[in-house]
Amino acid sequence: MSATSFLIGYLFRWLPHASATGLFAVGNPDDLSPVFVTANFSLTVRRVRKALRGRDGWLLVADTKGINVWCAAAGGVFTANRVIDAIKVSRLADRVRHREIILPALAASGVDREAISRETGFHSVFGPVHAQDIPAYMNADREKSDAMRRFRFDFKHKLDMFVPMNFPLYAVVAIVLAVVGREALPWFTAVFWGAAAFLYLTVDLIPAKTGWGQAFISAALFSSVWAGIDWIAAGDPLAHWGRLVASFGVFFVAGFDLAGTVSPRRSDAEKLMQRMGFTRFGSQFSERQLGGIALDRDRCIGCGACREVCPVGVYGELDDDRKTTFAAQSACFGCGACVKQCPENALRLV
Ligand code: SF4
Numbered sequence: 001m002s003a004t005s006f007l008i009g010y011l012f013r014w015l016p017h018a019s020a021t022g023l024f025a026v027g028n029p030d031d032l033s034p035v036f037v038t039a040n041f042s043l044t045v046r047r048v049r050k051a052l053r054g055r056d057g058w059l060l061v062a063d064t065k066g067i068n069v070w071c072a073a074a075g076g077v078f079t080a081n082r083v084i085d086a087i088k089v090s091r092l093a094d095r096v097r098h099r100e101i102i103l104p105a106l107a108a109s110g111v112d113r114e115a116i117s118r119e120t121g122f123h124s125v126f127g128p129v130h131a132q133d134i135p136a137y138m139n140a141d142r143e144k145s146d147a148m149r150r151f152r153f154d155f156k157h158k159l160d161m162f163v164p165m166n167f168p169l170y171a172v173v174a175i176v177l178a179v180v181g182r183e184a185l186p187w188f189t190a191v192f193w194g195a196a197a198f199l200y201l202t203v204d205l206i207p208a209k210t211g212w213g214q215a216f217i218s219a220a221l222f223s224s225v226w227a228g229i230d231w232i233a234a235g236d237p238l239a240h241w242g243r244l245v246a247s248f249g250v251f252f253v254a255g256f257d258l259a260g261t262v263s264p265r266r267s268d269a270e271k272l273m274q275r276m277g278f279t280r281f282g283s284q285f286s287e288r289q290l291g292g293i294a295l296d297r298d299r300c301i302g303c304g305a306c307r308e309v310c311p312v313g314v315y316g317e318l319d320d321d322r323k324t325t326f327a328a329q330s331a332c333f334g335c336g337a338c339v340k341q342c343p344e345n346a347l348r349l350v
């Protein structure tokens, strides 16, 4: 991959960026080597390859139209059929003697494992959420710790998302300003990136249900400080009132989908699109109206599949009747993975 292609893929990572599909050898695999499945989003493929460095295995890249694992699964693009196609087209059954594939955990909201098994004879398991945990997962004989099941919305993740998630929005406004108001461009650039950094750093601290709510509170704080400085320096808190108003707009642009990209909450952008009547926008938004999770205890057989796939630790241990329990029910952000994987239809989103 050229440096330009890498840079474009990185800066516009919220847009599809397809890599080649098919079966690829990593190291010197043989017919007993493990098979890792992933989506053909170029950044993901690169990360999985990096995690597998120094190991022998097979990488089966399914065609998800260049969309990352989580978005493709939630949007109905990373499905059992995609995996079945990849297995059949690559003739995986002729390359390995075992019949097991390791799926990315975040594919759980889209992939029906039973269908894969029925159609291909390959049994599938969900690996860790983060590709970087693959070595530890393999070293532990494919036993997952709780940490491997969770999505980590930590500082590193936020740093990773900071430039690519904000750059396209910045670029659109910057291009418009370059044409119609060049003198405002330096101010916009400074406030936009300052606002984005502030929002990312305080996303877990500012009390609001939506990213836009957090953007509003942050903009109010920012404007108050600025008005206070003007008051002291110029005796007039509204000396730069136009820029105070514009700051709210900038914070809203920077906080466009804060909740959906750097915290375990539902995407504000997806909710907005659904309210506007879109069930799809390309392949980026799901058709489902998602809500909180509810359990029908009578149906539960205590298989543990829900706990296995929930990326935010909603489920606890089985109770004395061998039924699943909730450890943090309110943390559910409606990804649908547990509903999809429950073999008894004991779960539903309400
Ligand atoms: S996946 Fe369904 S049946 Fe299995 S433990 Fe969870 S709720 Fe119960």
Ligand code: SF4
Binding pocket: 293, 309, 310, 311, 312, 313, 314, 331, 332, 333, 334, 335, 336, 337, 338, 339
């Ligand atoms: S409990 Fe909620 S967040 Fe967890 S897997 Fe189910 S739908 Fe997703």
